[in-house]
Amino acid sequence: GNSVTQMEGPVTLSEEAFLTINCTYTATGYPSLFWYVQYPGEGLQLLLKATKADDKGSNKGFEATYRKETTSFHLEKGSVQVSDSAVYFCALSVRDSGTYKYIFGTGTRLKVLA
Amino acid sequence: NAGVTQTPKFQVLKTGQSMTLQCAQDMNHEYMSWYRQDPGMGLRLIHYSVGAGITDQGEVPNGYNVSRSTTEDFPLRLLSAAPSQTSVYFCASSPSWDISNQPQHFGDGTRLSIL
Numbered sequence: 001g002n003s004v005t006q007m008e009g010p011v012t013l014s015e016e017a018f019l020t021i022n023c024t025y026t027a028t029g030y031p032s033l034f035w036y037v038q039y040p041g042e043g044l045q046l047l048l049k050a051t052k053a054d055d056k057g058s059n060k061g062f063e064a065t066y067r068k069e070t071t072s073f074h075l076e077k078g079s080v081q082v083s084d085s086a087v088y089f090c091a092l093s094v095r096d097s098g099t100y101k102y103i104f105g106t107g108t109r110l111k112v113l114a
Numbered sequence: 115n116a117g118v119t120q121t122p123k124f125q126v127l128k129t130g131q132s133m134t135l136q137c138a139q140d141m142n143h144e145y146m147s148w149y150r151q152d153p154g155m156g157l158r159l160i161h162y163s164v165g166a167g168i169t170d171q172g173e174v175p176n177g178y179n180v181s182r183s184t185t186e187d188f189p190l191r192l193l194s195a196a197p198s199q200t201s202v203y204f205c206a207s208s209p210s211w212d213i214s215n216q217p218q219h220f221g222d223g224t225r226l227s228i229l
Binding site: 032034041042044046089093095099100101102104105107 | 118147149154155156157158159162164170172204206211212213214215217218220221222223
């Protein structure tokens with residue numbers, strides 16, 4: 001079946017530290033991959049996406065590369081800020097019974113300390 | 115620019131009561147969906163719609179009904195609330211049914227407690 005596995009949180013970092021949040025997936029066919037971010041009290045917002053193997057998505061200093069050989073889409077940022085504190089969700093879009101559906105990971109909470 | 119609007123933001127119900135969670139979008143999006151978010155389980159798809167008059171079940175549809183009479187609105191109905199339906203509910207929309215490379219736009223959520 002289709003699934004997304006994320007590293008468990010919470011992840012606590014000091015400001016300017018390097019961030020990696022691991023995400024691996026299982027899917028039939030060729031899914032598109034996404035990272036969404038959820039700030040406290042808000043809905044999810046798209047952070048970045050990649051639609052085919054070896055694509056790199058990037059936004060606001062965050063990056064993730066679609067690795068088909070390792071079925072991974074790890075999120076990285078070189079220097080985190082307090083404002084990056086949020087919950088991060090990895091997701092894939094897959095065709096199922098004629099329509100596309102999203103499968104979300106369980107989310108990873110990031111806390112950045114000043 | 116309203117985007118996706120959900121009402122109410124908070125609601126407390128007693129077991130057995132019914133209610134409707136409202137969702138409206140002003141972006142003329144074809145695809146709309148409802149998710150529930152529970153601790154440790156991420157977001158799970160309840161129902162979705164690829165256009166007015168067309169709805170289908172997602173991963174966890176039991177206990178919920180939907181309809182899509184207009185492009186803008188996609189209400190979610192709880193027929194007889196149960197404590198297991200205590201959750202945060204999110205509505206989302208996307209420009210077309212082909213969400214393979216398009217983002218979904220999310221509302222701010224409805225926090226629902228069933229006593």
